[in-house]
Amino acid sequence: MxxxxxxxxxxxxxxxxxxxxxxxxxxxxxxxxxxxxxxxxxxxxxxxxxxxxxxxxxxxxxxxxxxxxxxxxxxxxxxxxxxxxxxxxxxxxxxxxxxxxKSYSDTSTDEDDDSDEEVPLAIPLYPNADDDKSKETENGAEKPAATQFCKLKNACDVGGADDDDSDENAVDSAEVESGDDEDSNDQDGSESSDEVGEALKARLGQQKHP
CATH class of the missing domain: 2.60.120.340 (Nucleoplasmin core domain)
Structure with a gap:
């Protein structure tokens, strides 16, 4: 008024x-x-x-x-x-x-209309962050990222050491096998040369005594 x-x-x-x-x-x-x-x-x-x-x-x-x-x-x-x-x-x-x-009832009605207006909801920056956290909470306590990294690193180190040892063992076994092959080849060669020498001697003996 x-x-x-x-x-x-x-x-x-x-x-x-x-x-x-x-x-x-x-x-x-x-x-x-x-x-x-x-x-x-x-x-x-x-x-x-x-x-x-x-x-x-x-x-x-x-x-x-x-x-x-x-x-x-x-x-x-x-x-x-x-x-x-x-x-x-x-x-x-x-x-x-x-x-x-302007009566009081009109004023209260206007205020009610203003209060009934829908307020836009805030959009989260990370929409799935809450869902992921809730799932992790249901499954169990969340593990620190540093602990997971350390465990992965240790697993890689252990696996790497085993691989190195297996590689060294493979090299050693290969060298031993190659050495055995060379020795067997030398023996075979010496045996074959002895046989050739004996054959030549026998032939020469036949020529001397026809």
Whole structure:
């Protein structure tokens, strides 16, 4: 509501009178009703009449409650009257235009609409990181990368040592076999040369003794 556009409004209702109020193109807000005179101790009932229907809006008393705060808004003609025969009743409030007021319910609705708007979810930088970690957690405690690397390195070293020893053994066995082959070849050669020599001697002996 624009306070600068509000205009104070008020009427006085005398005993036995009915006051007509016409807000015209504006709205009329009654904020308070009060007793103007304290000429009696009677309870005074105040009414508003709209479209022929009389509706009580408050009860006033000089001793207990000489005034009463209310909050009624009227957009068309209405009438004010009361039951006192000795006291005057005043009604106070203000007038305003329709587009200058915004009720609390409208404000709360707007806030609810804003709160109902969907908030975009944050996209993780590593979408599968959480799934992998959860799987590792279910299967068992996660092993440090350094430990795995050390185990792999040790396995490679052990395997390499075994390979070197096997290679050296293979070389040694090959050398032994080659040596054995050479010795056997030398023996075969010497045996063959001895046989040739004996054959020549036998032939020469035959020639000498025909």
């Amino acid at each position: 624009d306070i600068a556009r509000r205009r104070h409004w008020g009427v006085l209702v005398r005993p036995g009178e009915t006051v007509k109020c016409n807000p015209g193109e504006l709205y009329c807000h009654i904020s308070q009703i009060a007793l103007q005179d304290d000429k009696g101790n009677e309870d005074v009932r105040v009414f508003v009449k709209v479209d022929g229907n009389r509706i009580p809006i408050g009860t006033l008393s000089v001793d207990k409650y000489p005034q009463c705060k209310i909050g009624l808004v009227f957009e068309k003609e209405f009438e004010l009257l009361h039951s006192s025969k000795t006291s005057n009743i005043s009604a106070l409030g203000f007038t305003f235009r329709e587009h200058k007021i």
